[in-house]
Amino acid sequence: xxxxxxxxxxxxxxxxxxxxxxxxxxxxxxxxxxxxxxxxxxxxxxxxxxxxxxxxxxxxxxxxxxxxxxxxxxxxxxxxxxxxxxxxxxxxxxxxxxxxxxxxxxxxxxxxxxxxxxxxxxxxxxxxxxxxxxxxxxxxxxxxxxxxxxxxxxxxxxxxxxxxxxxxxxxxxxxxxxxxxxxxxxxxxxxxxxxxxxxxxxxxxxxxxxxxxxxxxxxxxxxxxxxxxxxxxxxxxxxxxxxxxxxxxxxxxxxxxxxxxxxxxxxxxxxxxxxxxxxxxxxxxxxxxxxxxxxxxxxxxxxxxxxxxxxxxxxxxxxxxxxxxxxxxxxxxxxxxxxxxxxxxxxxxxxxxxxxxxxxxxxxxxxxxxxxxxxxxxxxxxxxxxxxxxxxxxxxxxxxxxxxxxxxxxxxxxxxxxxxxxxxxxxxxxxxxxxxxxxxxxxxxxxxxxxxxxxxxxxxxxxxxxxxxxxxxxxxxxxxxxxxxxxxxxxxxxxxxxxxxxxxxxxxxxxxxxxxxxxxxxxxxxxxxxxxxxxxxxxxxxxxxxxxxxxxxxxxxxxxxxxxxxxxxxxxxxxxxxxxxxxxxxxxxxxxxxxxxxxxxxxxxxxxxxxxxxxxxxxxxxxxxxxxxxxxxxxxxxxxxxxxxxxxxxxxxxxxxxxxxxxxxxxxxxxxxxxxxxxxxxxxxxxxxxxxxxxxxxxxxxxxxxxxxxxxxxxxxxxxxxxxxxxxxxxxxxxxxxxxx
Amino acid sequence: xxxxxxxxxxxxxxxxxxxxxxxxxxxxxxxxxxxxxxxxxxxxxxxxxxxxxxxxxxxxxxxxxxxxxxxxxxxxxxxxxxxxxxxxxxxxxxxxxxxxxxxxxxxxxxxxxxxxxxxxxxxxxxxxxxxxxxxxxxxxxxxxxxxxxxxxxxxxxxxxxxxxxxxxxxxxxxxxxxxxxxxxxxxxxxxxxxxxxxxxxxxxxxxxxxxxxxxxx
Numbered sequence: 001x002x003x004x005x006x007x008x009x010x011x012x013x014x015x016x017x018x019x020x021x022x023x024x025x026x027x028x029x030x031x032x033x034x035x036x037x038x039x040x041x042x043x044x045x046x047x048x049x050x051x052x053x054x055x056x057x058x059x060x061x062x063x064x065x066x067x068x069x070x071x072x073x074x075x076x077x078x079x080x081x082x083x084x085x086x087x088x089x090x091x092x093x094x095x096x097x098x099x100x101x102x103x104x105x106x107x108x109x110x111x112x113x114x115x116x117x118x119x120x121x122x123x124x125x126x127x128x129x130x131x132x133x134x135x136x137x138x139x140x141x142x143x144x145x146x147x148x149x150x151x152x153x154x155x156x157x158x159x160x161x162x163x164x165x166x167x168x169x170x171x172x173x174x175x176x177x178x179x180x181x182x183x184x185x186x187x188x189x190x191x192x193x194x195x196x197x198x199x200x201x202x203x204x205x206x207x208x209x210x211x212x213x214x215x216x217x218x219x220x221x222x223x224x225x226x227x228x229x230x231x232x233x234x235x236x237x238x239x240x241x242x243x244x245x246x247x248x249x250x251x252x253x254x255x256x257x258x259x260x261x262x263x264x265x266x267x268x269x270x271x272x273x274x275x276x277x278x279x280x281x282x283x284x285x286x287x288x289x290x291x292x293x294x295x296x297x298x299x300x301x302x303x304x305x306x307x308x309x310x311x312x313x314x315x316x317x318x319x320x321x322x323x324x325x326x327x328x329x330x331x332x333x334x335x336x337x338x339x340x341x342x343x344x345x346x347x348x349x350x351x352x353x354x355x356x357x358x359x360x361x362x363x364x365x366x367x368x369x370x371x372x373x374x375x376x377x378x379x380x381x382x383x384x385x386x387x388x389x390x391x392x393x394x395x396x397x398x399x400x401x402x403x404x405x406x407x408x409x410x411x412x413x414x415x416x417x418x419x420x421x422x423x424x425x426x427x428x429x430x431x432x433x434x435x436x437x438x439x440x441x442x443x444x445x446x447x448x449x450x451x452x453x454x455x456x457x458x459x460x461x462x463x464x465x466x467x468x469x470x471x472x473x474x475x476x477x478x479x480x481x482x483x484x485x486x487x488x489x490x491x492x493x494x495x496x497x498x499x500x501x502x503x504x505x506x507x508x509x510x511x512x513x514x515x516x517x518x519x520x521x522x523x524x525x526x527x528x529x530x531x532x533x534x535x536x537x538x539x540x541x542x543x544x545x546x547x548x549x550x551x552x553x554x555x556x557x558x559x560x561x562x563x564x565x566x567x568x569x570x571x572x573x574x575x576x577x578x579x580x581x582x583x584x585x586x587x588x589x590x591x592x593x594x595x596x597x598x599x600x601x602x603x604x605x606x607x608x609x610x611x612x613x614x615x616x617x618x619x620x621x622x623x624x625x626x627x628x629x630x631x632x633x634x635x636x637x638x639x640x641x642x643x644x645x646x647x648x649x650x651x652x653x654x655x656x657x658x659x660x661x662x663x664x665x666x667x668x669x670x671x672x673x674x675x676x677x678x679x680x681x682x683x684x685x686x687x688x689x690x691x692x693x694x695x696x697x698x699x700x701x702x703x704x705x706x707x708x709x710x711x712x713x714x715x716x717x718x719x720x721x722x723x724x725x726x727x728x729x730x731x732x733x734x735x736x737x738x739x740x741x
Numbered sequence: 742x743x744x745x746x747x748x749x750x751x752x753x754x755x756x757x758x759x760x761x762x763x764x765x766x767x768x769x770x771x772x773x774x775x776x777x778x779x780x781x782x783x784x785x786x787x788x789x790x791x792x793x794x795x796x797x798x799x800x801x802x803x804x805x806x807x808x809x810x811x812x813x814x815x816x817x818x819x820x821x822x823x824x825x826x827x828x829x830x831x832x833x834x835x836x837x838x839x840x841x842x843x844x845x846x847x848x849x850x851x852x853x854x855x856x857x858x859x860x861x862x863x864x865x866x867x868x869x870x871x872x873x874x875x876x877x878x879x880x881x882x883x884x885x886x887x888x889x890x891x892x893x894x895x896x897x898x899x900x901x902x903x904x905x906x907x908x909x910x911x912x913x914x915x916x917x918x919x920x921x922x923x924x925x926x927x928x929x930x931x932x933x934x935x936x937x938x939x940x941x942x943x944x945x946x947x948x949x950x951x952x953x954x955x956x957x958x
Contacts, residue, residue: 225837226836638833639845640818641832642849643849732819732820
C-alpha cells in the first residue's frame, strides 16, 4: 500500500510538487508573519493562495480522473473511494507543511502560535483535497472519457460571481484610501486590486483571442483558438495580483530605503562625527584651534530636550557650514533647509549682541505726583545665564520731591539682560474697588534708571498689561519715563528687544506659544526672529530649529540637559586634525538609532511579502502550464499529421506569448501604479518618531516597471514553455493510440 | 515486390519493425490505387503499426514503404502531403470546433479561410453532422468524433487514405455512410486502406490482407 502510494505520487510528481510548494509557501508565510508580530501581512498571501490552491487541487484531480474511475469500477464507493484518493494529496500536504515550517526555522523564526500555523495548513490542505475530489466526481463514462469530462467543469454560479466580488472588493479597497487607521485592508488591497486587474486582463486576452481566431492567417487563427480556451489564462488573475503585491512591496521597500538614506545624511551630514566633552565655548575654540581655516571641522550642538518641535534645537558654527557640509544634503528633503544656513550665517553676523549689565547696582531717581506719600516698588526683570531674575527697589517718596534709591543686583554675576519692568504704587485693589478714591494711582517720573551700567531710559517702554486689567499710562521719552499704574496698583512694561533678536531657522512644524525664542546653548531665553522655514533642517530633521552656535554661546552658560556637543568632520579630514578634537565615529552611527526605531524589520517584512508574492505568481501560472503543455503536445502532433507548417505553429506560439505577457505586464503596471498612488499612504510602514523625516511613498518607476517585468516574464516564459514542445515529443505517430486529452 | 513503383500504388516492401519486441516481421504488400484494401487481424496483430509505417509516421527497422516511387518516411515523423489519415482515436484538435478541425487540413494545404470553411461544412454534411459544425470537440460523442475524423481525412482529396478502425464507434447506418464515402474515394483513384477487425467491412473491400503477430497470413 505504502509503496503504491509513493509510486503513484512519484508518477505525478510534476503535479504534486507545485501543490506542495503552494502549501509550503502559505505555511511559511504564516510562521513568518506570526513570528514577526505582523499577522496582517499574511492576509494578501492567503488571499492569493486561495486563488492558487483550488486550481492546484483541480489539476491534481484532472491527473487522477481515470484512476478515480478505475477505483469505482473495482467497487470502491463513498468514504472508501475518497480515502483511497486523498492519501496522495495528504502526503503532498505533509511534505509542503514540513517544508513551510522548516524554512522559517532555518531563518531563525519560530511560530508564535502553533495553532494558527496548524489551522492555516489544515485549511490549505482541505482546499486542495476538496478541489481534487470535486474534479474526480461525475458519471463514470465522463471520467473514462477525459474530453467529455471537461463539460462537467463548466463555470458555475459561484465562479461566475468571483469576478464581481473581486471587482467590488477592489473598488472598496481604493475608496477606503482615506481611512486614517491602517488595517488589514491596507495590506490586502494590493492583492485585491491586482486580482481585479488580472481578471480584466483575462477578459482582454479572450477578447483579443476572439479577434485573432477569425483572422485568415493560420498562425493568428491558431493562437486565437488557444487563447480563447479558459485554462489558457486561468493563472493570470493570481499572477497579476501577486505581481502587484510585489510591486507595492518593492515600492515601499524603495521608499523606506530612500528614507533611511535621507535620515542618515540629514542626521549626520558629514562622514565623521566626533563627540566632544566640554562646554559650547570650549567646543568652538577646540574646532577653531584644530582647524583654524575651517576646512574640515564644524562645531555643532544638538539639544533634543523632549519630543516637542520647539524643544529640538541644533546649533551650528554656520561660518564653516558651507565648506564642511556644502551640498551634502542636496537631493534630500532637507536641501532647502540646508541652503538657508548660509542666510543664517549672514543674519547672525549682522545681529548686534544684546547689551548686558557690567555693574552691580540698580540706581533709580524718581519723583511722585499726588497729595500724599505712597509706597512704591520697582522691579526690573532680567535674564542671565543663570536664569531669570528680578532686581527690586522699594521707596516711599514724598510727592513732588525727587528721590534716588538703589539696590544690589542679584543673579547678575555674568551679566543680565533686561526683559521688562514692573511699577507698583500703593496697595493692590481688586476689581470691586477700582472706583474707590484710594485705588486712583499717582504718576511716577523716572529720570534715572541705571541697571549695572545699562541706561534703561534710553530704551522704548510700552505697557504690557494683561487683558483683564484696566490699563495704566506710560510715556517714554529719552531720559524720562512717566508711569501711572493701573487701578489695580501695578503696571507691567515691556521693552523692545527685537534689535537683538537672534535669527533662527525653523521647520514648518514649530509653533511657539509666546512668540519665537532662541535659547542660548545654555538655555537662556532670547528673543528670536524666524529667518526662514523649511520642511526639514540639517541634523534636526522635520521638527526643530537651527541657530548659529557662536552667537548663541554665552560665557558662564550652565549645562543643559541632553545637549550633545559634536564636531562634524569631512571625509577628507587629516587624521591628526581629527585626533585633536577627539575620537571620530562614523556619521551613520548618529542615525542608526533613529532608523532602527522607525524601521524595525520593515525591510525584511516587505522583502518576504514581495518574495511570497512572486512565488505565488509563479505557481499560479506554473500549475495550469503543466496541463496545457500536455494538451499542446497532442495538438502539435495533430497539426503535424494534417500538414500544418511549423512556421505557422511557431507564429501561433509567438503571438500567444506576446498577447499573454504584454497583457499581464500592462495590467500589472496600471494596477500597481493605481494601488501605490492611492493606498501607499495607508500602509503602516514606519513608527513615527520625533523629527522623523516624511516618508515619500509615492510611485517609483523602478518598482512599478519591475513588477510589470516580472509579470511579463513569468507569463511569457510559462506560455512559451507550454508551447515549446520538442519535435520528438509531438510525433504524429503518438496519435495512433492516444486519446484526445 | 522491390523496385521503383510510380503508378500511384502504396508499396510496403519487406518491412520489419522491432522497437523492442518484434511487431512486424518481413511484411510486403501493395495497396493499389483505385481499390479499397482491408487489413484485418486480431487486436495487437500489427494493423495500426503497418498503417503507420505505410503512411510515413514511423520508420521501419528494415525494408521500405513508398508511394508513387518515393519513400513515405520523410525523416521527421510527419506524413507526406499525399497521405491522409483517419485515426482510430480520432486525432482531433481539442481547441477547435468540428468544422475548424476539418477546415484546418485544407488551410494547411493553402486553401483560403472561406473556401476551407465551406468545404468543411460540405464534408460534415456528407457524414450527417453538418449541424455539429460549431460544437467544440469536447462536446461531441465518440461516434460524432469519429465522423469528424472521417470528414477531415476525406476532405483534402489526398491520393492515399489510411483509415484505422474508422467505424468502431458507429451504428450500422453511419457505418454504411462512412464505407460509401471510402468507396467513393477509391473510385476516384485513391489508395484506400482500412484497418479493421470487422468481417463485414472485409467482405466489402476489393482486397484483403490478413495479419497476425506481425506477419501476413
